[in-house]
Amino acid sequence: MGHQRATPTARDHALAVLRIRNFFLAAALVPAAVAAVVLTAGRTGHLASGWTPLRWSLVAVAALALVAAAVLAATIARARPAVTPTIEIPERAAPALYALMADLADRLDVPAPSAIALTPDCDSWLEEPPRRRFRAASRTPAAAPTAATAARAAEGRDPAPVLVIGSPFLWWMRTPELRALLAPVVAGTGPSRHPDIAAARRCIRGLDAAAAFRPDSRRAALRHPLAACAGRVSRTMLRLIGSHATEMERGVAAAASARARHVDQELRQVAQEQVGLAYAGWDRLLTRVALPAWRLGRWPSRLNAGVVSSLTDLSRRDRLADGFTARLGERPACDLLEEPGAVDREISLLAARLFHGPPPAEPARDGGAHRDAVDPDGRSDLDGPHGSDDPDSPENPDSADSPDSAAGSGTGWEPVGWAAYPEQIVDRLWRERAARLFTAMGDDGTPALSTVLRRLAEDDGDFADTLAARLAAATARAEHQAAPEPLASSVAAAPLAFPSPPPPSGRELLVQHIAAGVCCAATDTASGAPGLDWLDGPVLTIDGARTADLADPVHALVDSGDPEPLRAWLADAGVHTDKLVRLV
Secondary structure, three states, X not given: OHHXXXXXXXXXXXXXXXXXXXXXXXXXXXXXXXXHHHHHHHHOOOOOXXXXXXXXXXXXXXXXXXXXXXXXXXXXXHOXXXXXXXXXXXXXXXXXXXXXXXXXXXXXXXXXXXXXXXXOOOOOEEEXXXXXXXXXXXXXXXXXXXXXXXXXXXXXXXXXXXXXXXXXXXXXXXXXXXXXXXXXXXHOOOHHHOHHHXXXXXXXXXXXXXXXXXXXXXXXXXXXXXXXXXXXXXXXXXXXXXXXXXXXXXXXXXXXXXXXXXXXXXXXXXXXXXXXXXXXXXXXXHHHHHHHHHHOOEEEOOHHHHHHHHHHHHHHHOHHHHHHHHHXXXXXXXXXXXXXXXXXXHHHHHHHHHHOOOOOOOOOOOOHHHOOOEOOOOOEOOOOOOOOOOOXXXXXXXXOOOHHHHHOOOXXXXXXXXXXXXXXXXXXXXXXXXXXXXXXXXXXXXXXXXXXXXXXXXXXXXXXXXXXXXXXXXXXXXXXXXXXXXXXXXXXXXXXXXOOOOOOOHHHHHHXXXXXXXXXXXHHHOOEEEEEEXXXXXXXXXXXXXOOOOHHHHHHHHHHOOOHHHHHHHHHHXXXXXXEOOOO
């Protein structure tokens, strides 16, 4: 009965939103109403002839006010609402997933979602139906409507919302867990049938879109007077309806939660635990593994398969996660897709564009930044040819040279598979840092570790500080040159939080660059090789095993001028410090 108590509350707040909207509409019509009264009074003889000039003045003012109100209303109505870029999954690409959601909706006694889309984020929600989205500039045809959507259209009802699912959930969770997790989300399609709640949401979306225009100067406001005026009016209305909109959505969420309370109740807690685990693994994979590749203009093509490996490693290392290893024998929910490998590639490229932006070699012009994979309304075309390897086998990833890698080639982005990641990303990252280190050392920059050890061991503190400052300046220049250009397209900024790590200090940069030089020397003069740790990112391996941490020996050299711990580490690894380091 909880949802029966919560729904009227949501409807009450929806009606409050509509009342505020109607108040503004009525206020815009007041001058016209006054003019109509004055004209009627003049024609019926209730006004003397001396009132004629005032009467026509009022009519002129009313006409201008009516035209201005109509223009502002049209501007707000035509404003493009913010769109979260997603990968739309047509029913033919995931019939089992659509059947699962339809069965879940039937158990909840709510409409089935009109479509399903994936996002590279650990979250799930309902979005506006596709037919209300801005698709004028889209080059890809909309997916064929589902049977449920066609039935609702035949009955004259609005289509149900689109279900957006976080892709890490689909790859990490088992099918029963995914169903339990999505039950409260799918239950939210029920309130969309209510005309008052649907109308209030449309009103809020339009106002949000119009309010997004904020001119940064008076000149910009003069260039776009209608948009600036509509934005100011929309922000005023949003301030008045903000609390009602929040309470309306809370009421809808409470109703959906109450409706889904008895569906897969025993699995709900397990699914919530998996959400936290998936979020931790996904965040670590993006910051430690994907970000270095993105900065080099490469995009890992199997991110979702990578998060499975990341979480598998976490479950093996963490004794608290021992119980999760038994889950790995069950089929993941991504098996509900016909071609999980193709979808993983699309999601991986979209994640690179959302979290990092287009690379410098691919300038964004008028929405062309998403031309190769994502259309201007943020959706991707899955109809082209794609590979379809095992989604849970990161050791057998898409090759960067495979025929289906054209999605990112020739446009500044190049895909990289997990097998090629150490050679193409880790080794290149080390070489670039080592080259920057020896260049910053100036005349003494002979590319050999012995030079670094000698100069820092003889240092009284000034050389390390000077070298750290030079590296900081060189790193800032390199990052500025490699910074992605701002995305100028009809795709609004997606609400996917990806905070950049805090910039390292000069001494921390010096430690990183010296460690990179050590890794290059170990690769060139010993049995070292670049490697990939799913939780820590780039690592050095010697004879196939991960080496001891370099941080303490390098810190001793930089902070105390003591080269002995690093010399001992190099001797144990068989690294020759007097040999030149290859920088290219």
